[in-house]
Amino acid sequence: AETNRALHLLSRCNGAVTRSESEDELLATVCRIAVEQGGFRMAWVGYAAQDQACTVVPQAHAGVEDGYLKQTSFTWSEASTLGIGAPGRAIRSGAPVAITDLSADPTFTPWLKAAWSRGYRGLVGLPLKNADETLGVLELYLPEVRVLQEQELRVLCDLADDLAFGIVTLRGREERLRLQTALQKMAISVSAGTGAQFFEQLTANMAEALGAGAAFVARLVEGPQARARVFATLVEGQAVPGFEFDLAGTPAERALADGGCIVASSYHAVFARELPQAPEGTRTYVARRLDDSNGRPMGLVFVLFREPIRSTAFVVSTLQIFATRAAAELERQKSEARLQEQASLLDKSQDAIIVRDLDHRILYWNKSAERRYGWTAAEAVGRSARELIYDDVTDLEIAAAATLARGEWVGELRQRHKDGSRVAVEGRWSLVRDDDGVPRSILAVNTDLTDRKKLERTEEQLRQAQKMEAVGSLAGGVAHDFNNLLSVILSYADLMREELAQGDPLGAELDEIKKAGMRATELTSQLLAFSRKQILKPVVLDLNQVVVGVTKMIGRLLGEHIELTISTAAGASRIFADAGQLEQVLMNLVVNARDAMPLGGNLTIKTANVELDASYAAEHVGVEPGSYVMLAVSDTGHGMDRATQERIFEPFFTTKDKSKGTGLGLSMVYGIVQQSAETSGSIASRT
Numbered sequence: 001a002e003t004n005r006a007l008h009l010l011s012r013c014n015g016a017v018t019r020s021e022s023e024d025e026l027l028a029t030v031c032r033i034a035v036e037q038g039g040f041r042m043a044w045v046g047y048a049a050q051d052q053a054c055t056v057v058p059q060a061h062a063g064v065e066d067g068y069l070k071q072t073s074f075t076w077s078e079a080s081t082l083g084i085g086a087p088g089r090a091i092r093s094g095a096p097v098a099i100t101d102l103s104a105d106p107t108f109t110p111w112l113k114a115a116w117s118r119g120y121r122g123l124v125g126l127p128l129k130n131a132d133e134t135l136g137v138l139e140l141y142l143p144e145v146r147v148l149q150e151q152e153l154r155v156l157c158d159l160a161d162d163l164a165f166g167i168v169t170l171r172g173r174e175e176r177l178r179l180q181t182a183l184q185k186m187a188i189s190v191s192a193g194t195g196a197q198f199f200e201q202l203t204a205n206m207a208e209a210l211g212a213g214a215a216f217v218a219r220l221v222e223g224p225q226a227r228a229r230v231f232a233t234l235v236e237g238q239a240v241p242g243f244e245f246d247l248a249g250t251p252a253e254r255a256l257a258d259g260g261c262i263v264a265s266s267y268h269a270v271f272a273r274e275l276p277q278a279p280e281g282t283r284t285y286v287a288r289r290l291d292d293s294n295g296r297p298m299g300l301v302f303v304l305f306r307e308p309i310r311s312t313a314f315v316v317s318t319l320q321i322f323a324t325r326a327a328a329e330l331e332r333q334k335s336e337a338r339l340q341e342q343a344s345l346l347d348k349s350q351d352a353i354i355v356r357d358l359d360h361r362i363l364y365w366n367k368s369a370e371r372r373y374g375w376t377a378a379e380a381v382g383r384s385a386r387e388l389i390y391d392d393v394t395d396l397e398i399a400a401a402a403t404l405a406r407g408e409w410v411g412e413l414r415q416r417h418k419d420g421s422r423v424a425v426e427g428r429w430s431l432v433r434d435d436d437g438v439p440r441s442i443l444a445v446n447t448d449l450t451d452r453k454k455l456e457r458t459e460e461q462l463r464q465a466q467k468m469e470a471v472g473s474l475a476g477g478v479a480h481d482f483n484n485l486l487s488v489i490l491s492y493a494d495l496m497r498e499e500l501a502q503g504d505p506l507g508a509e510l511d512e513i514k515k516a517g518m519r520a521t522e523l524t525s526q527l528l529a530f531s532r533k534q535i536l537k538p539v540v541l542d543l544n545q546v547v548v549g550v551t552k553m554i555g556r557l558l559g560e561h562i563e564l565t566i567s568t569a570a571g572a573s574r575i576f577a578d579a580g581q582l583e584q585v586l587m588n589l590v591v592n593a594r595d596a597m598p599l600g601g602n603l604t605i606k607t608a609n610v611e612l613d614a615s616y617a618a619e620h621v622g623v624e625p626g627s628y629v630m631l632a633v634s635d636t637g638h639g640m641d642r643a644t645q646e647r648i649f650e651p652f653f654t655t656k657d658k659s660k661g662t663g664l665g666l667s668m669v670y671g672i673v674q675q676s677a678e679t680s681g682s683i684a685s686r687t
Contacts, residue, residue: 002148002149002152003149003151003152003155005037005038005039006038006152006155006156006159007155008037009033009034009037009038009155009156009159010155010156010158010159010162012033012037013029013030013033013034013159013162013163014162016029016030016033016166017162017163017165017166017169020166020170022170023167023170023171023174024059024060026163026166026167026170027045027059027060027163027167028060028062030043030045030060030138030159030163031043031044031045031060031061031062031063032062034062034063034138034140035062035063036062038140039143040063040140040141040142040143041063041064041118041119041120041121041141041142041143042061042062042063042064042065042068042118042120042140042141043061043062043063043138043139043140043141044058044059044060044061044062044065044069044138044139045058045059045060045061045128045136045137045138045139045163046058046059046074046087046136046137046139047059047135047136048076048091048134048135048136048137053075053077053080054075054076054077054080054083054088055073055074055075056074056075056076056087056088056091056136056137059136063141064118064119065118066118068114068115068118071114072110072111072114074087074088075088076088076091076092078092081110082110084107085107085108085110085111086099086107086108086123086124086125086137086139087125087137087139089107089125090125090126090127090134090137091127091134091136091137092134093127094127094129094134095127096124096125096126096127096153096156096157096160097124097125098122098123098124098125098148098153099122099123099124100122100145100146100147100148101121101122101145102115102116102120102121102122102123103116103121108123115141119143120141120142120143121141121142121143121144121145122141122142122144122145122146123139123140123141123142124139124140124142124148124153124156125137125138125139126138126139126140126156126157126159126160127160128160128163128164128167129160129161129164130164130165130167130168135164135167135168138159138160138163140156172350173447176350176351176445176447180351180428180445181208181209184408184428184430184443196231196232198329199217199231199232199326199329200232200234200239202217202232202322202325202326202329203215203216203217203232203233203234203239204234205322206301206303206319206322207234207237207303209318209322210303210315210318210319211305212303212304212305213235213236213279213282213304213305213306214233214234214235214236214278214279214282214303214304215233215234215301215302215303215304216230216232216233216234216300216301216302216303217230217231217232217233217299217300217301217326218230218231218252218299218300218301218302219231219290219298219299219330220256220297220298220299220300221244225246225248226246226247226248226253226256227244227245227246227247228244228245228247228252228299228300229242229243229244230242230243230244230245235278235279236279251263251285251287251302252287252300252302255287255288255289255300255302256289256297256300259288259289259291260286260287260288260289260316260319260320261285261286261287262284262285262286262312262316263284263285263286278304279304279306282304282305282306284304284305284306285302285303285304285305286302286303286305286315286316286319287300287301287302287303288300288301288302288316288319288320288323289323290323290326290327290330291327292327292330292331293331298327298330298331299326299327299330301319301322301323301326303315303319350368351368351445351446351447351448352366352368352369352371352372352373352425352444352445352446352447352448353366353368353369353443353444353445353446354366354369354385354443354444354446355432355441355442355443355444356385356441356442356444357440357441357442358404358439358440358441358442359384360384360385360386360396360400361382361383361384361385362380362381362382362383362384362385362388363381363441364381365377365380365381369446372417372423372425372446372448373388373389373415373416373417373418373423374417374418374419375388375389375418389415389416389423390415390416391414391416392414395413395414396413399411399413399427399429400429400442403429403430403431403442404431404439407430407431408428408429408430408431409427409428409429410426410427410428410429411426411427412424412425412426412427412449413425413426413427413446415446423448423450424448424449424450425446425447425448425449426446426447426449427444427445427446427447428444428445428446428447429442429443429444429445430442430443431443489513490514493510493513493514494514496510497510497511497514538576538577538578539576539577539578539579540574540575540576541574541575541576541577541579541582542572542574543568543572543574543575543582543607543629543631544568544569544572544607546579546582546583546586547566547568547586547605547607547631548566548568549583550583550586550587551564551566553587554586554587554590554605557587557590557591557594558590558594558603559594561597561599561600562594562597562600562601562602562603563600563601563602563603564603564604564605565602565603565604565605566604566605567604567605567606567607568606568607569606569607569608569609571609572607572608572609572629573609573627573629574629575629585631585669585673586605586631586633588669589633589669590603590605590633593633593634593635593637594635596635596637596638596639597635597636597637601635601636601637602635602636603633603634603635603636604632604633604634604635605631605632605633606630606631606632606633606634607629607630607631607632608629608630608632609627609628609629609630610627610628610629610630611626611627611628612624612625612626612628613625
C-alpha cells in the first residue's frame with residue numbers, strides 16, 4: 001500500500017513539474033502533495049548554500065510545521081556537529097538518508113525535542129541532484145515509526161530526481177527568458193536611430209533587461225586629468241541631465257583598467273562621489289569599458305542595483321552586449337568588429353540563435369544552433385533556413401508573416417536535425433531594422449522542447465494506462481456477475497426443455513433463449529479477457545510455429561482480395577505464453593486488419609528478435625529495457641486518426657456498423673497481452 005501511495009505521489013509530483021510556472025510554485029506544490037497525498041506529517045525543501053557555514057536554507061514547506069524550521073537550523077558542513085543530521089548527510093553523500101525512529105537515532109538528538117512535540121516520528125532525507133552537484137534536500141517527516149520498504153524508497157528517490165530536474169529546468173527557463181529579453185532589447189536599440197535618441201533608448205532598454213535601478217553611458221574626456229562625461233542617464237525610469245566626474249579613486253577607474261568591474265558594498269557613500277544621482281540604497285555597481293576597433297578605450301556603460309546580483313555571469317554578459325552596441329555607435333565605421341563581438345557572446349547562450357534575412361537566407365548561426373541542428377556555422381551560413389531545417393514550411397511562413405506584421409513572434413515550431421530526426425523548439429523571433437527603420441533581418445532564439453515533450457508523452461501514457469486499468473476492473477466485475485446470472489438462465493432453460501413433451505411449441509422458444517444466453521456468455525468471456533481475469537496456461541513455445549500453424553485459417557478469413565505475407569525471423573527466441581490465447585490475439589488482429597481493407601490490400605505478419613533500449617522504455621509506460629520477440633500485424637488499410645487510436649482498446653468502442661462487430665476484439669487483445677505482460681510482454685499501435 002505504501003509503495004502504491006508513493007507511486008501515486010510520484011505521478012502527482014511529475015504533473016507539478018510539468019505545470020509549474022515558477023520555482024517557488026513547484027517547491028510549494030510538491031511539499032503540499034507530499035503531505036496531502038503521501039501521508040507525511042511535514043515536508044520541506046532546503047537548498048545547500050555555498051556560504052562559509054554551509055547552511056541548508058529552507059525554501060518551502062507544508063504540513064504541521066509550527067515554526068519548526070525557524071526554531072532549528074541545519075548545515076551540510078562535515079566539520080559542524082549539526083552536519084551529522086539527515087539533510088547534511090544527504091547533501092554530502094548524494095544518497096537518501098532514512099531514520100526509522102527519531103527517538104532512537106543519536107544523530108537526530110539536536111532536533112529531537114522540537115520534532116517530537118510536533119508529531120514527527122521518522123524521516124527520510126532525499127538529495128536533490130543535478131549531474132555531479134547536489135542542489136539541496138527534500139525532507140519528509142513520518143507520523144509513525146516504520147521502516148521504509150526498498151521499492152517505496154526507490155520511488156521517493158525518483159520523486160526527488162524529478163523535482164531536481166524541474167528546479168534546473170525552471171531556472172534555465174528563467175535565465176533564457178532574461179537573455180532573450182536582453183537580445184530583443186538590443187535588437188530594438190539597433191533600430192532606434194543614432195545620436196542622443198539611440199543612447200536614450202539604449203539606457204532604458206539596458207535598465208529594463210537587467211532589472212537595474214539606474215543605467216549610464218559615458219565617454220572619456222580628453223585632458224590632463226582622467227575624467228568622463230555621462231551623456232545618457234536613466235534613474236528610476238527617469239532621464240536625468242548629463243554630468244562630468246573625475247575617475248581617480250572611483251570604480252570607473254578600475255573598469256577602465258580591467259575592462260570591467262563589479263563592486264558590491266554596504267555603503268552608499270562608495271558610489272556617491274562618482275554618481276551623485278545614484279539612488280538611495282544602491283549596493284552593487286557593474287561597469288564595462290567601451291573600446292574602439294583597435295582596443296582603445298572610448299567610454300563606459302554602467303548600471304546600479306539595490307539588491308545583490310543573483311547571476312553575475314548573466315549580468316556581465318548581457319551588459320557586454322549593450323556595451324558592444326554602444327561602442328559600435330560611437331565608432332560606426334567598425335561595424336564588422338561589433339558583429340564579431342556580439343556573435344561570441346551569443347554563442348554562450350544555451351538556445352539556438354539564428355539571424356536570417358527576409359528571404360530566409362542564414363546570416364548568423366551560433367554554437368547552440370550547431371548542437372541543436374547538427375549543421376556547423378560554415379555549413380549553415382548562406383543557405384536557406386527553409387531547406388535546411390524544415391520539412392513543412394507552413395510553420396516558418398506563419399511565424400515570419402507574424403514577425404513582419406507585429407515586430408515579434410513567440411510559438412512552437414517543428415524543425416529537422418541534420419540526421420533527419422524531428423526537433424521541437426519554442427521560437428522567440430524579433431524583427432531587426434536598419435538605421436532608417438527598414439526591416440532587414442529576423443533574430444530567432446529557439447529553445448529546445450525535447451525533454452518537456454517527452455515528459456508530457458509519459459504523463460499521457462500513464463493517464464491512459466490508469467484509465468484502461470479502471471475500465472478493466474469495472475468490466476471484469478460486471479462480466480463476472482453477469483456470467484453468474486447467465487448460468488442460472490441457461491440451467492433453467494435446460495431443465496424446462498427436458499420437462500416439455502416432444503413437439504411442444506415452447507421448445508423452440510426455449511432454444512432461442514439458450515442461443516441468446518450462449519451469445520451473451522461469449523461476450524462475458526471477451527470482457528473477462530479484457531479485464532485480465534482469465535486463467536492462462538503459459539508454456540515455452542516457438543512464436544514462428546504458432547504463426548505458421550494458423551496460416552491456413554487466416555487465408556480463409558481474408559479471402560482472395562487480400563494478399564497475405566508471412567515474414568518469420570530465423571532463430572527467433574522462444575517465448576513464455578499461452579498458445580491458445582496467442583492464437584486468439586493473432587486472429588483478432590487479422591480480422592481487424594481485414595475489415596480495414598474492404599477493397600483489398602496487403603496484410604503482413606512479421607516476427608523478429610528486438611532490443612528495446614532505455615529511450616524506448618522511457619516513452620512507453622510499463623516497458624523494461626531488454627530483449628523481446630516482436631509480433632507485428634500491419635495492413636494497407638485506411639488507418640486511424642489520433643482520436644480513434646487513443647480509444648481502440650476500450651471495450652465496446654468500434655468504428656464499424658453495429659451489425660459488424662461488438663467492439664471487443666481489440667479489447668481482448670489488450671487484456672490478453674497485458675495479462676501476459678506481467679511476465680513477458682507489452683502492446684503498442686501505430687498508424
